[in-house]
Amino acid sequence: MRASHHSTERIRRRQGVLQDSILSSTIPWVNGLKGRLQFAPRVIRRRVGTPVGKRRKRKGRLIQLLECLPVCILLLLVRLVPLSAGPWISEHLGEILFGLMPKRRSIALENLRGAFPYSMGMDHMRMARRSFSAFVLTCFESLKFWQALKNRSAFARLVNVLGGLSEVLQGARRIHEEVKGCIFVTPHLGNWEILAHVSSIVGIPAVVVVRPLDNDFLEKLIYRKRSESRQIIIPKKNALFTLTMSLRQGKSVALLPDQGTGRGIPVPFFGREAFTSPVPAMLAVRYHRPIVVVACCRSHDARRFEGVVSGPIWPGEHVSEKEEIRRLTGRMNLEMEAIIRRYPEQYLWMHDRWKKYKRRRKLLTGDGVEVRAPIV
Numbered sequence: 001m002r003a004s005h006h007s008t009e010r011i012r013r014r015q016g017v018l019q020d021s022i023l024s025s026t027i028p029w030v031n032g033l034k035g036r037l038q039f040a041p042r043v044i045r046r047r048v049g050t051p052v053g054k055r056r057k058r059k060g061r062l063i064q065l066l067e068c069l070p071v072c073i074l075l076l077l078v079r080l081v082p083l084s085a086g087p088w089i090s091e092h093l094g095e096i097l098f099g100l101m102p103k104r105r106s107i108a109l110e111n112l113r114g115a116f117p118y119s120m121g122m123d124h125m126r127m128a129r130r131s132f133s134a135f136v137l138t139c140f141e142s143l144k145f146w147q148a149l150k151n152r153s154a155f156a157r158l159v160n161v162l163g164g165l166s167e168v169l170q171g172a173r174r175i176h177e178e179v180k181g182c183i184f185v186t187p188h189l190g191n192w193e194i195l196a197h198v199s200s201i202v203g204i205p206a207v208v209v210v211r212p213l214d215n216d217f218l219e220k221l222i223y224r225k226r227s228e229s230r231q232i233i234i235p236k237k238n239a240l241f242t243l244t245m246s247l248r249q250g251k252s253v254a255l256l257p258d259q260g261t262g263r264g265i266p267v268p269f270f271g272r273e274a275f276t277s278p279v280p281a282m283l284a285v286r287y288h289r290p291i292v293v294v295a296c297c298r299s300h301d302a303r304r305f306e307g308v309v310s311g312p313i314w315p316g317e318h319v320s321e322k323e324e325i326r327r328l329t330g331r332m333n334l335e336m337e338a339i340i341r342r343y344p345e346q347y348l349w350m351h352d353r354w355k356k357y358k359r360r361r362k363l364l365t366g367d368g369v370e371v372r373a374p375i376v
Contacts, residue, residue: 105350142191183247187293190343209254258276262275291332293336
């Protein structure tokens with residue numbers, strides 16, 4: 001028994017040495033990626049001292065199903081309601097949400113006070129209320145248009161509602177064809193969900209990055225609806241590899257980089273530094289493609305849509321890739337800010353855009369941009 005015990009210990013020590021040798025040969029290769037693709041397995045990140053975030057407690061199947069049922073009922077009810085009733089419904093439901101969500105209400109008011117410091121308090125309150133209503137209207141319109149924008153004949157019947165959106169996006173299509181794929185970015189302004197459908201109809205093949213939902217049933221439902229736009233929909237996590245391959249194949253990519261992220265770089269946004277994703281600028285510098293800011297906004301009577309397309313933001317000659325990425329990210333924020341100032345009541349102010357991250361770690365240094373992420 002004693003001999004067997006010693007032999008077992010020797011085998012374990014040999015296995016430990018072998019694992020350490022494998023990790024020591026693998027870690028330099030992982031570090032050589034400069035953290036861009038983040039393909040390092042979770043066990044390797046733990047061994048090299050990289051903290052791994054806490055996993056969210058997964059909801060049970062019954063809870064997920066109970067959450068999904070009201071959404072399915074809402075989908076059926078929305079089909080029965082005419083599109084013209086959307087502004088009236090969103091106005092009243094937005095007021096209800098504004099009263100029932102004190103945390104989001106306080107975030108929206110704080111963001112508006114920082115973005116428009118010279119406006120009166122009543123103006124901030126009015127814009128916050130209308131921002132909640134605009135979010136409800138975006139959800140309502142998306143549910144209606146998911147059915148109507150499936151084919152070109154249905155699209156032709158909605159020309160009056162879409163207004164000049166398709167004509168404006170034709171300009172974006174020309175930019176896409178000239179450079180054989182570019183980087184489209186849009187803020188959470190107006191109705192950002194419609195852009196994927198209309199861009200597909202006007203002939204812009206794109207890969208759209210979305211944030212996965214915590215509910216599996218809702219995720220499958222929303223993914224199926226979004227994929228009906230005939231665009232490629234990919235989850236946000238580890239999306240960089242797919243984005244690079246798409247640009248190489250001549251496709252465009254679509255991102256919504258206006259939300260705060262600990263894996264970003266501090267860049268001014270409405271006069272205050274906000275952590276912004278450097279991914280659009282990184283792709284622009286690496287593949288020499290322009291960044292184009294697009295938006296789908298509503299007219300003042302909320303009956304028609306107006307498209308906005310910025311000029312292409314090209315990467316220039318640079319000595320430091322880090323500084324060029326920071327410059328491009330700043331230009332991108334300025335373009336988004338200019339559009340938001342034209343339609344401030346349609347922006348998603350309830351998101352904590354200027355969130356502070358107390359504990360962050362470096363993910364990428366050297367010639368590339370320095371990215372930090374929160375340790376949670």
